[in-house]
Amino acid sequence: MEQTGQKTTRRQLLSTIGVLGGTALLYNMMTTLGYAAETQFAGPPNLSGAKKGASVIVLGAGLAGMLAAYELTKAGYKVQIIEYQGRAGGRNWSLYGGDTYTELGGATQKVGFAPGNYLNPGPWRIPHHHRTLLHYCKQFGVALEPFIQFNHNAYVHNTDAFGGKPQRFKALAADFEGNVAELLGKALDQKSLDAEVTAEDRDRLKEALREWGMLDKDMRYAKNLRSAEHRGFDRPPGGGVNGAPTPSDVFALHDVLDSGIWRNMAFFMNSEFQTTMFQPVGGMGMIGKAFAAQVQPLITYNAKVTKIDQDKKGVKVTYADTGTGTVTEAKADWCVCTIPLTVLSQIESNLSDDLQAAIAAVPYSNSVKIGLEMKRRFWEEDASIYGGHSFTNQEISLISYPNNNFFKDGPAVLLGAFASGMGGYHLAGMTPEQRIEAALAQGSVFHPESYRKEFLSGASVAWNRVPWILGCCARWTEETRKAHYQTLVAMDNRVVLAGEHASYVGCWMEGALLSSIDAITRLHKRALEA
């Protein structure tokens, strides 16, 4: 970091404020200075001066656990991480060709993807305002590339619209906006809104509707080169003799409403789904690997926690080696527990009754992801779709196109399903082979000529059947937040919980990291006071 300049930079000022006043003050100052309105991240925790010999045991080598171990080690603690799997990263995970995955119930899949191709079963995209994650990706050397979140040229399919024929997002969105603009223009002309809008604003609004909705000079949304500019041409502009473009037919309002397109339009406006989004080069699992590289010597793998026992002096964790069955007791002064609540609720402990009630009150959502490797990029070559998602109201919910290696020859993996809710349960209950068949059958609506013809192999992960979590993400309600959230995040004597479940950024890596920073900051404070 540059510290030599004479002028105090804004960063140095913020750093000083952080040291003097703690993160809450820093956050307030950052907001005042025009930073950080989108995140509670106020920089990495500035922990130091741990008592000599003080120790922490971290349960779980996901992002929350590994960040806790990394920062607490820096602060001077002796740290040990206990991990159930033979792999670090938790839900941050990519499956590559040659990998083997066995789900609950025993079904085993051997992934057959070509080198470099992957499926991200869990997280797969990073919002630009998830600054904690972006900070550590940069610090730990994780290369990021754009994730094509919003693609106007991808499809929207609804079994109840257009006879089940998918339409381009841009055509449906243009027609929705054009029809709404025309109708609102009529309402203004009929003086229906005179009580709401001044005469001056009425004129300005009419002009806005004309420009926004691509209406003609008579305030009509119709087939012409203006509407085609948004929704697409019949014959696009070209060169020479036939260079002049021809417009496309617009859809009837009734059909546009059948498509439900406004839901897709609104989805892209949600803060977590606005562009720019990112993904790691080489698969989401690169983040877990980069975190693990920082704390590798601290991790004990293949260790199933069977008991958590704390008293006034320290924490004792009993675990069994999942291969040999050998039972070990690990002791430390403090414990950061990141075990998912689905599993933690089944582990014997003497945590307080209130905390145990909180742990048992939060079930997990479900989700199924299916990767399909295709012989060639027909969506690029035949349909001009480069990344992004095509949505359907069928169970698979969407297919999503790879965001890397554009224009390359050879096999590519597309996401053939991201199912949740009832559709997610249905797909999860299938065998891996049945899931692939369902994904091919449903996804074929978008690319009927190519989908089955170009298919090579597939892999699926149903989070209900992931042996180390039995679900996807913590599912809070207003009532459980009110009744249990503060208990869940509070230190329970010498144990503190961390993870996405202990945050309001649930189901995002950012939530896991923010929760971890908050938990270890409080743990450190308590340890210094003890």
Next chain:
Amino acid sequence: MTHRMMFRMILGAASFALAAPALADEPGPGGSKPPVPVTGEQVYQMVCQACHMADGKGGVGAGKVPALASNPKLKVAAYPIIMVSKGRGAMPWFYDTLSPAQTAAVITYVRTHFGNAYPEPVTAADVSKLAGPPPAAGH
């Protein structure tokens, strides 16, 4: 008629509550029209066997999904009704996604299959009486 055909024929209008603001990483507006199961067997195959498995035997990993097969806890119908409706621990609630009739059908099905023999049917009225109001959505 296959189950698949039946599901297709009984497609109901999917209840599409006003979507809460997206906060989790979720698929978005897709997947809104899954097939709607009617019989107990259909509900079991479309929902329960995701975790409890096709043979009702559950599974063990870092945690455990309990077996429904040969499970004496199913003897008193109130227990599965409250578990399915309200959830507990890793078991999610289904009061907001399964109707009382669907819940009753699947509990009756499980209580008379997988080595269980509790023939008295559970009714939608039994479910409504015990389940209480659904939890409010949150984030």
